[in-house]
Amino acid sequence: MTRSRMLALGVLLGGVVLAVFAGVQAHLAASTAEARAEALDAAKTRVPILLSYDNETLGEDLDRALDQATGSFADDYEQILTEVVEPTAKRRGISTEASVSAAGVVSGDREQVVILLFLTQTTTAKGDRSSVSGSRVEVTLRRAGDDWKIAGLQPL
Amino acid sequence: MRTQVAARPTRVSWRAGAVALVAVALLAVSGERALAWQDERDRAAGGKAAVAAAAAEVEGLIGINGSTSEKDVAKLLDGATAGFRSELEAQADRLRTTLSKHQVVATGKVVSTGLVEFEDGRATVIVAAVGTVKNKQASEAEPRNYRLRVDLQESDDRWLVSGLEFVA
Numbered sequence: 001m002t003r004s005r006m007l008a009l010g011v012l013l014g015g016v017v018l019a020v021f022a023g024v025q026a027h028l029a030a031s032t033a034e035a036r037a038e039a040l041d042a043a044k045t046r047v048p049i050l051l052s053y054d055n056e057t058l059g060e061d062l063d064r065a066l067d068q069a070t071g072s073f074a075d076d077y078e079q080i081l082t083e084v085v086e087p088t089a090k091r092r093g094i095s096t097e098a099s100v101s102a103a104g105v106v107s108g109d110r111e112q113v114v115i116l117l118f119l120t121q122t123t124t125a126k127g128d129r130s131s132v133s134g135s136r137v138e139v140t141l142r143r144a145g146d147d148w149k150i151a152g153l154q155p156l
Numbered sequence: 157m158r159t160q161v162a163a164r165p166t167r168v169s170w171r172a173g174a175v176a177l178v179a180v181a182l183l184a185v186s187g188e189r190a191l192a193w194q195d196e197r198d199r200a201a202g203g204k205a206a207v208a209a210a211a212a213e214v215e216g217l218i219g220i221n222g223s224t225s226e227k228d229v230a231k232l233l234d235g236a237t238a239g240f241r242s243e244l245e246a247q248a249d250r251l252r253t254t255l256s257k258h259q260v261v262a263t264g265k266v267v268s269t270g271l272v273e274f275e276d277g278r279a280t281v282i283v284a285a286v287g288t289v290k291n292k293q294a295s296e297a298e299p300r301n302y303r304l305r306v307d308l309q310e311s312d313d314r315w316l317v318s319g320l321e322f323v324a
Contacts (some may be wrong), residue, residue: 008175015182022189029196100307102323104270104282116270116282118303118323134324136284136303138268156267156284 093126218264224257
């Protein structure tokens with residue numbers, strides 16, 4: 001190979017390496033931003049479903065609640081729902097509805113994102129007036145296929 | 157033989173031209189992608205800076221009490237935009253007088269922050285904080301939970317608080 005050919009090859013290879021490197025980095029950064037935005041939206045939709053139920057449709061609502069969770073959190077949450085929430089809700093005729101008052105991204109990468117939520121929970125027990133309470137929770141969302149599901153919930 | 161000798165230089169320069177063209181194209185792609193990468197990094201850094209500014213301002217505010225020094229108040233005012241500063245200024249003085257009269261001791265700590273929006277030199281951050289408030293009548297400090305929404309604006313590479321409200 002002549003020197004000029006080697007030089008040309010070197011220039012082209014260098015160019016390819018540079019373009020691929022910059023392309024990959026830009027893609028990674030953009031997909032991290034996208035992941036955070038997707039997880040924020042998912043948290044706003046999923047957390048109210050996770051934490052709400054109507055006493056009239058308790059079984060259905062708790063199944064739907066559980067469907068928002070993933071991983072070991074889903075197992076733990078199922079245990080809480082069947083052992084504590086369901087019997088208590090049945091006995092005392094409780095319905096509760098959670099809504100998101102504010103939500104923002106705490107931290108996150110492409111696979112896992114933590115969201116801070118301000119929740120407002122309205123709870124009604126049979127024969128009681130409804131009570132409203134506000135709380136703050138950090139919710140961890142993990143990528144599950146094309147979607148994001150709840151992998152943890154930490155009251156603050 | 158003669159034609160080969162004559163053709164050789166043109167072939168080389170054609171190749172050199174192609175190589176140069178491809179090299180320029182690759183450089184252009186690299187440059188464009190590097191700018192996109194830089195853009196994302198700037199956004200991420202800006203978001204972090206906005207969140208840090210919001211947390212510092214909130215911590216200063218919920219910790220105000222009778223013994224808060226002029227210096228602490230000045231720091232608080234320094235972290236606010238001109239519009240919000242005058243609002244704060246008026247309240248901080250009144251607040252300090254009242255708090256000092258009732259011997260209120262307040263502490264506050266930020267426990268979590270979330271970036272709500274970030275666009276064109278503006279940001280919205282939510283802040284969860286805990287604190288205690290104690291006055292001369294109470295023997296024990298009362299715990300407080302705060303939920304705040306903070307609006308910020310970028311000015312001269314600094315993030316300043318332009319609005320602050322409690323989320324009911």
